[in-house]
Amino acid sequence: MSGTAIENFVCVIFNVSFMNCTWLVGRTASGDDAQYFLYWKNSMNEDFTECQNYIKDNYGRHTGCRFKNVTIQNKRASFLVNGSGSGQNTQLYNTTISLYQIEKLTPPLNVTVNCTEVPHGCEIQWQPPRTSHVKRHACFKYEIVIENKADPEKSIKTASKTERSITGNSYIFGSFSAQKRYSVKIRATDNGCFVSTSWGEWSTPVEFGKEQISSTSSYMLFLISVLAASLILFLCTIKIYLKKTSATVPQPRDPFHEFSPTDFQVCFLSICLKFVVNKGPLQSQMYDL
Template identity: 45%
Template sequence: MNGSAIENFSCVIYNIFFMNCTWQAGRDAPADTQYFLYWQKSRDEEERECELYIKDENWRNMGCIFQNVSIGIEKAYFLVNGSSKDSLIQFYDEYIDLYKIEKLMPPSNITVSCDEIKNDCIIQWQRPQISHSNKDMCFKYEINIKYKDNPKRKPIYTSIQEGGNSNIFLRSNTRKKYVLRMRAAGSACFVNPAWGEWSAPVEFGSEEIISSSIWILLGVAVATPLMAIVTIFFCKRTGCWKAAFPQIPGPKPDFFTLADTNPELMESKIQSISSENEEIVIVADLVR
């Protein structure tokens, strides 16, 4: 029956040994159509049916998960056929290079060591793990570096390197902290040429942080002498020193003049005070 074969068949290999294949039901397939997937890694191997199907809400097989998959140099053969009580179902088949559908993992064991004198940093890593090659020459790498405090801006350093497992990054600012990410793609051999997943961010470098308390102390240290200078200048202009610190008046000169010019009058006052004291004592005795 035309239009009953599956559509949009695709497969992806991930995490080295897992493969996930999905498809959609044929546009004209009966409602009771059920699909079955078979695949053959090479001509020398037997055809195997899917062991773990992915089902939709109608319990129809719409995908498959394979485990322990290894990639060879030959194209793998995939076959999806179907069955229905109402009519015959067309089959679908395709040959696929497995290495072309592998989603590469990021480089592993990424480390960054910086020389504080020369300001250069050595980036080192290990190639992504794949099941069919262990050669560094099979990969190319993209390195992406940004400032940590501004990750949304464009990278300050981007490098694409063929093979190898190290790179040198020259820091323009030793007081900044950096964030590095890497990803890999196939450069030769039977490795997928599409870029794989980005690695987790790797931080490196040192960042000088001035605490808020230090900023406060610096502000006080600058503001205090500045306020003193302004106050002195203001008081000189307005004469506020006289209002704030008035002079204490001394004794009147008449007191000293009286004692020096009229000694007889001073002696008379002293005798008067003495006689008054004697009268007070006599009155006190009479009262007793």
């Protein structure tokens, strides 16, 4: 029947190897019992395989499919969707797509900023986005947005500077002022290779400038204060310990003091043993004692 084929079929590859395909139920397809099935193949030499992970709506109807471990390799993929409803087959839908054209590029990687006050300027560097089929850095061009962050104390509004069609993996920001705070974000697109012509995802903004330097200085001052306080506490503890251990000095013993009971017993046993050694005949009698 006319109008039962799916509509608005769209596929997107993201995060290098994942792909989602979605569609809408045909306008004249019978309501709740209409069902669709997706088949695809990644090259002309392969056989069609059915989707293994369908996306469903509230009525349980298939309205999409999730794929993983998808490789692009400059190939064209074929998609076929058929279905049925009320005991009748729906119209067949089929299309062919160049996979690189539907890839959503990941953000550029490892964005760093290195600023110098003399001469004033910042070098922004990054690495290309991750893909499964492009290895050449020259296959990408970039858009950079640098924002001069707002300063409420000085009533300065946020201003931005945008640079497009940047090739290579670095950019010199010459309008840098050490007294201001900035943020930078970057995204990529095709530069004449088998890459999607749509702009990819933005990188996480990286901040640099006055606010970053101030926060670093404050942290260092706090760290130095903590270390100094710890050192003073340690020295005080050592001083108290030494004072306690040297407070009481034992006095020399008086050689003419009276014998205590313990001293008497030790002396008596010493004399007896000496007598036993020197007087052999009395040895047995001493042992009896």
